[in-house]
Structures are given as structure tokens and as C-alpha cells.
Amino acid sequence: MGKDDDRRAEILASAADLFAAKGVASTTVREIGDAAGILSGSLYHHFTSKDAMVEEIVREYLRDLRARYEVAVASHSDPLEQLRALIRASFESLRDQPAACEIYQNDYRYLRAVPGLSDLDKIVAGFQATWIDVIQAGIDTGVFRAELDPTIVYRFLRDAIWPTVRWYRTGRKYRIDDIAEKCIGLFTYGIAAPAATRA
Amino acid sequence: MGKDDDRRAEILASAADLFAAKGVASTTVREIGDAAGILSGSLYHHFTSKDAMVEEIVREYLRDLRARYEVAVASHSDPLEQLRALIRASFESLRDQPAACEIYQNDYRYLRAVPGLSDLDKIVAGFQATWIDVIQAGIDTGVFRAELDPTIVYRFLRDAIWPTVRWYRTGRKYRIDDIAEKCIGLFTYGIAAPAATRA
DNA sequence: GTCTATAACCGGATAGAC
DNA sequence: GTCTATCCGGTTATAGAC
DSSP: OHHHHHHHHHHHHHHHHHHHHHOTTTOOHHHHHHHHTSOHHHHHHHOSOHHHHHHHHHHHHHHHHHHHHHHHHHTOSSHHHHHHHHHHHHHHHHHHOHHHHHHHHHOHHHHHTOGGGTTHHHHHHHHHHHHHHHHHHHHHTTSBOTTOOHHHHHHHHHHHHTTHHHHOOTTSSSOHHHHHHHHHHHHHHOSBOHHHHOO | OHHHHHHHHHHHHHHHHHHHHHOTTTOOHHHHHHHHTSOHHHHHHHOSOHHHHHHHHHHHHHHHHHHHHHHHHHTOSSHHHHHHHHHHHHHHHHHHOHHHHHHHHHOHHHHHTOGGGTTHHHHHHHHHHHHHHHHHHHHHTTSBOTTOOHHHHHHHHHHHHTTHHHHOOTTSSSOHHHHHHHHHHHHHHOSBOHHHHOO
């Protein structure tokens, strides 16, 4: 049984790489078969459909991300530290599961239309609530600036962080930890030099 | 002649809406025909192919954005004001041409593969250079914090701004000018309340 | 568990009548 | 300038042999 599961996992992993590189819709079952060393028809012995493969990849990814977020929030009481932990957790997720993350980023519209992922919007709303609660707590306790709009801040943070998966590559100029800290620094203190703008 | 051009422009505008809403690859020529009130075959009297339509939409959009950026940079000498003008110009572009902008955001991979858009990467590199030059000037003149990495700052800014086109809708809770100013405030000063973190 | 062969469908694009 | 009719290629998925 372990052997079969391994084979399944191998096929799924190489399929995820293809989905990430070319987009889900543009990846054919023939290509998935080629990458796994079998013919497309044989895929249907392991999976019921191409969309079922996509669903399995994305579900596992979301489950993992949810777990990381829960640890991040539970590990701190200060909202600023919680927010920083959420940012770090996001970058670590994107480092550890780049293929699934890229699928999630690039093909959200496709995923929403997959029958088995009809609860996707609900899951994503849960992530959003986690971030916004932390931001709101920061404002309420005076750690964050009072003028901030939590929803808008969340959206800018989210959209700044996740596309990193498209340009970050392991072993290149930046390590993911460095990028995470630069992101934290930028969003915590802003661009402007204090003396020049806060007079 | 004017009549023909109008008809062309109408078809192109409704096609752009479809491309933006469903994605370019998922939009069929039959749907484009339906939206224009003609059959798919008749489209080929006005355009040589579906990709030719896409190319025309995107080229016009990029030309307009380039012009806005040039005005933004030329109108100021202080790097902080130049950066703010670039941010405002981006949001105004996204407000005035939401369909083309969304295509550009969502279907970049598709666009890169369109033969007629083989210079796309080069054009985009020009945009990037404009932003990075301004950020570097801000650091050099001491207006921006010295620790900043211009390339990274550019990427976070770019990725925070453009996805706005996906959730912003005219006449809703926020006007685009408000969103632009909130973006400027967030990236200029950061999240942290000064007293709490700068001690 | 994989292969062969093929069904059933849908996409972009074309030719020629009107 | 639009319609009718159709071609051709590529897609997912299935049936049954091995």
C-alpha cells in the first residue's frame, strides 16, 4: 500500500509543478502523464479527473497554511508581534510549497469553479478574518496608527506578500527570510526617513 | 469611415470586458460575437484573430500608462513627491481602464506568448526602471530610509497597487482617490504608531 | 497498473453566398 | 458587413486488452 501511495504522491507533485509553471487550464493530461512516465489514460486509475488532482493539491496547501497561521497568532500577545509572525508564516509557506502556492495565486478563478472546492471562498474569508482581527487589535491598543483602515491594510499586505512566489527563487540573490524581514521593515516603518517627513 | 471605426471600437470594448471578467483563454470567439451582436465568423472581417484583439487592447493600455508615468515624474523634483505621483498615476490608470488593466494583471503569462507582443517584457522593464530610479534618488538624497532595497521596495509597491483592480469597484465604499491616499500613507509612514516603536 | 484505441466535445479559423 | 456551413486540431475521459 505504501508503494501505491508513493506513486500517487509522485504523480501529484510533478503535476503540481506543471500546474504552477503553465497554469492549470493550459496543462493537459497528456503532459501530466509524460511527466509521470505514463500515458494520460493511465492517470485515471489513480485519480478520477484532472480537477480532482488540483483539488487535492490545493486542499493540502490550505490546511497547512491554516495551521501555520494558528501557531503564529497563538505564539504572541502583542499585535505587532502577531502581525510579524503572520507575515513570516506566509513567506515560509510560500518557500515550502511554492508550486501549490503559485497555483493558488495564479489560478484562483479556475479553482473557484472546481466543484470540489465550492467552499474555497469561505476558507479564504477565514484567513482574512485572522489578519484583520490582529490589525484591529493593534489599532485598539495603540500599537498601530489610529488612522489605518484594517481592511485596506490587510489587502495591501496580502497582495504585496503572495506574488513574491512568482519572482523568488531558492538560492538566488535573496533568501526568503531576508525578504520577509524587508517586508516587515517596510510595512512597519514605511519608506520615509523619520527626520525628513515627521516634523 | 468613422462608422466602421466606431463599430470596431465597440466590439473591442465589449471583448475587453469579457477578457477581464473570464480571462482571455476562457473567452471564446463565439462569446465575443454574441456580446457584439454578430456571429463569430464575422469577427474576422474586423480582426485577423482573437490574439490580435488582445494585442490591440493591451498596446493602447501600455501606451497610456507610459504617458501618465512620464507626466508624474516630470511634474516634481522631490523623489517623495515623484513616488507619490507614480502611485496616484497608477491608481488613476486602473480606474480609467479597468478592463485592460485586469487583463494585464491576470493574463500576463498569456500575453507574453502572443506573437505580436514579443516586446512586452521590454516595455515592462521600462516601467520598472522608472520606479526604481525614483526610489534610488530618494535614498541618495536622504528623503528615504537608507536601509531600503530599491528593487524589493518596487516589487512590494507594484504588487500592492495593481491587484486593487480586482476588488475596487466604482461607487462602492471607497473612491479610488481615497485608496490611493491610504496606499501612500501606509507605504510612507508604515503601520506602527511612532511612539510605540521608534524609542 | 499501464497501454491501445477511440469516443465525444469544443476551440479558433476559413470559404463563399448574400 | 454579416451569415451559413464546415474544417481541423486539441481536449478530457472511457472501454477493454494485456
